[in-house]
Amino acid sequence: MIDDHRWLSPAQVCELLPGMTEEILSERRKQRLDPPYFKPTGDRGRVILYDRAEVHDWVLASRVATREG
DSSP states (O other): OOSSSSSEOHHHHHSSSTTTOHHHHHHHHHTTTTSSOOOOOOOOOOOOBEEHHHHHHHHHOOOOTTTTT
16 A cells, blocks of 8 residues: 555655745644645654655645636
């Protein structure tokens, strides 16, 4: 089942998204805002993972329409 997902660390998410920082992601997690994330080591654990497809969907959902389309 784990092969069905492409797991990303916060640093890897930042590499994919220009302008994104680990601090921004951390603040969004504290506020329970997207993108969704996983903590496989539990609430006190330090491991945080993002599903690449969910990060992609989150970015696509933020599209701003222009007058031309």
